[in-house]
Amino acid sequence: MANQSKKPLLEISGLTRRFGGLTAVNGLSLAVGEGELVSVIGPNGAGKTTLFNLIAGLDTPDAGSVAFDGRDVTGFTAERLAGLGLARTFQHGRVFGNLSVLDNVLVGAHTRLRAVRPGGPLGVPVLGPLVELALALIRPASVRAEEERLRAEAAEIVALFGERLTPRLDKPAHSLSYANRRRVEIARALALHPRLLLLDEPTAGMNPTETAEMLEIIRGLKARGLTILLIEHKLDLVMQLSDRVVVMDHGARIAEGLPAAVARDPAVIEAYLGHKAVGAANQDEAGYGEAGAVIRAVQ
Numbered sequence: 001m002a003n004q005s006k007k008p009l010l011e012i013s014g015l016t017r018r019f020g021g022l023t024a025v026n027g028l029s030l031a032v033g034e035g036e037l038v039s040v041i042g043p044n045g046a047g048k049t050t051l052f053n054l055i056a057g058l059d060t061p062d063a064g065s066v067a068f069d070g071r072d073v074t075g076f077t078a079e080r081l082a083g084l085g086l087a088r089t090f091q092h093g094r095v096f097g098n099l100s101v102l103d104n105v106l107v108g109a110h111t112r113l114r115a116v117r118p119g120g121p122l123g124v125p126v127l128g129p130l131v132e133l134a135l136a137l138i139r140p141a142s143v144r145a146e147e148e149r150l151r152a153e154a155a156e157i158v159a160l161f162g163e164r165l166t167p168r169l170d171k172p173a174h175s176l177s178y179a180n181r182r183r184v185e186i187a188r189a190l191a192l193h194p195r196l197l198l199l200d201e202p203t204a205g206m207n208p209t210e211t212a213e214m215l216e217i218i219r220g221l222k223a224r225g226l227t228i229l230l231i232e233h234k235l236d237l238v239m240q241l242s243d244r245v246v247v248m249d250h251g252a253r254i255a256e257g258l259p260a261a262v263a264r265d266p267a268v269i270e271a272y273l274g275h276k277a278v279g280a281a282n283q284d285e286a287g288y289g290e291a292g293a294v295i296r297a298v299q
């Protein structure tokens with residue numbers, strides 16, 4: 001909680017997004033301090049991913065504002081925000097299937113450099129081996145040296161995931177397991193050198209071993225001082241990692257506080273268990289079951 005007294009790196013205020021008659025995010029305010037790890041939890045459809053889209057510039061709010069490092073960035077494009085140091089991963093994972101693991105991660109580094117030096121020699125997206133080769137032939141040595149440095153750095157980031165990705169650096173992303181594609185996505189986000197990392201259900205589809213590994217990786221990122229906003233269904237992970245937990249339901253914040261206190265909050269229990277009782281047949285039953293179990297355990 002010590003971090004909460006620091007100036008917020010991210011400050012959203014009255015954020016609202018409507019889809020027709022549905023208010024997916026409803027007047028939400030939230031601040032994340034530098035170095036803090038804040039988790040956003042809530043039942044499916046609560047508006048968590050929409051909130052991320054609004055923060056990361058993939059969607060525009062109907063009302064409210066987003067400030068990053070004290071600057072109003074409402075309405076900025078995702079690329080501009082990436083240049084400022086805001087990186088995100090997607091709930092269902094998004095990688096470039098035909099690019100290798102290494103090139104996927106390099107996309108993150110190139111996005112960063114393009115933002116810093118628009119139109120510069122490295123302002124070229126990763127275009128595949130042939131184009132890469134053609135460019136390599138006409139590039140001055142200084143640029144080639146920089147490319148080498150970026151590759152070494154990308155390999156270093158990939159090594160965060162132990163032996164999961166390193167032996168597969170040159171494999172196309174489409175040949176990877178689902179869990180590995182999610183790791184590649186996080187590696188790409190890290191290659192941006194983010195100041196704020198938004199992770200949307202990073203352990204979705206992962207088994208308990210893979211989930212435990214991811215927990216350690218996120219813990220490591222946090223220990224290095226990275227500010228993280230995490231959406232996660234697995235509440236045991238949320239409880240272990242978070243400085244603070246924000247609970248959303250129907251687009252609004254229904255609770256916020258220390259993990260253990262939030263898990264005891266009657267409104268939270270109602271949101272999880274109430275939804276479970278009503279919609280177990282067509283909702284993410286595993287997610288709710290786990291949430292319910294953890295809430296009961298902490299009670």
Ligand SMILES: Nc1ncnc2c1ncn2[C@@H]1O[C@H](COP(=O)(O)OP(=O)(O)O)[C@@H](O)[C@H]1O
Nearest residue numbers: 019022024042043044045046047048049050051
């Ligand atoms: N592009 C969209 N158009 C219409 N409705 C949307 C769109 N995106 C999300 N929604 C709706 O907004 C609500 C919140 O969705 P979402 O943010 O994905 O929730 P969560 O990530 O918490 O599960 C849901 O009812 C969803 O169907």
Ligand SMILES: [Mg+2]
Nearest residue numbers: 048049050091
């Ligand atoms: Mg979602």
